[in-house]
Amino acid sequence: MKRGNPNTWLKARAAEEIEWYLSSADVIVVERKRSIRLLGELFAHHFSKPAGLRVLDLGGGDGLVTEYFSNQYPRNDFCLMDGSVAMVDQAKARLKGRPVRFVEKSFEAYAQKGLDPDGYDFIFSSMAIHHLPLKEKGALYARVHRELRGNGLFLVFDVVAPVSPKSERLQFRMWVDWMNEALRRSNFAGEVGKFDGFPAVYKAKAENHPSRLLDQLDQLKKAGFKNVDCFFKYGIFSLFGGTK
Ligand SMILES: C[S@@+](CC[C@H](N)C(=O)[O-])C[C@H]1O[C@@H](n2cnc3c(N)ncnc32)[C@H](O)[C@@H]1O
Numbered sequence: 372m373k374r375g376n377p378n379t380w381l382k383a384r385a386a387e388e389i390e391w392y393l394s395s396a397d398v399i400v401v402e403r404k405r406s407i408r409l410l411g412e413l414f415a416h417h418f419s420k421p422a423g424l425r426v427l428d429l430g431g432g433d434g435l436v437t438e439y440f441s442n443q444y445p446r447n448d449f450c451l452m453d454g455s456v457a458m459v460d461q462a463k464a465r466l467k468g469r470p471v472r473f474v475e476k477s478f479e480a481y482a483q484k485g486l487d488p489d490g491y492d493f494i495f496s497s498m499a500i501h502h503l504p505l506k507e508k509g510a511l512y513a514r515v516h517r518e519l520r521g522n523g524l525f526l527v528f529d530v531v532a533p534v535s536p537k538s539e540r541l542q543f544r545m546w547v548d549w550m551n552e553a554l555r556r557s558n559f560a561g562e563v564g565k566f567d568g569f570p571a572v573y574k575a576k577a578e579n580h581p582s583r584l585l586d587q588l589d590q591l592k593k594a595g596f597k598n599v600d601c602f603f604k605y606g607i608f609s610l611f612g613g614t615k
Contacts, residue, residue, distance in 0.1 A: 430499025434462030526612035
């Protein structure tokens with residue numbers, strides 16, 4: 372879909388896009404709070420004593436998810452990487468005073484060279500990797516596998532591509548229903564219907580390259596991951612990954 376187009380997130384003037392995402396994320400990202408909690412629970416189940424671990428948030432944005440981890444599992448070392456200077460600045464402001472390392476780097480550069488020879492125990496990404504076309508996702512997953520330490524864990528929460536037009540219609544419908552439910556539950560009940568056209572906008576956007584879940588699970592296996600699986604799925608929103 373729409374290859375070769377620029378990724379507006381990484382432009383110097385992505386301010387409008389960033390502001391819109393940050394103010395709408397709790398409504399447009401299905402089960403966002405649950406997905407963050409599940410990332411944490413899977414982390415805690417995998418590392419029965421999650422302390423002294425090195426944790427990397429890929430495409431960490433304004434740091435909301437890293438903040439959750441540093442609140443819940445404070446005795447670990449955190450690093451947030453993002454390709455947008457403006458987002459990294461937002462994350463620095465949100466996480467001020469916390470022992471978090473911030474790195475401004477694109478996924479493409481990370482896939483080529485990695486970040487740290489000491490490696491990481493847990494690498495995760497939320498709502499970011501769909502900005503890479505499938506082949507580049509494969510390169511990123513291979514790098515993540517290389518950079519993970521033994522017994523490492525990698526988890527992705529992201530939008531994935533439906534397998535057919537029929538499946539897409541059903542899952543986009545689920546998405547719209549969920550957004551309207553979220554608006555009804557919030558203080559914005561008067562805005563029900565506001566995002567009904569959003570799935571079409573998301574699909575048309577040049578920077579979105581969602582790939583099928585099964586293709587990404589195959590890529591993870593090819594990269595060497597074990598226990599590759601999807602742990603949660605609600606329409607196109609999926610939480611998947613594997614262990615080293
Ligand atoms: C939708 S936001 C998600 C932010 C955060 N992880 C969250 O869940 O709220 C997507 C993030 O991915 C980053 N991003 C997009 N394309 C990227 C790329 N090619 N390399 C690095 N970061 C990228 C953007 O700058 C943005 O911060």
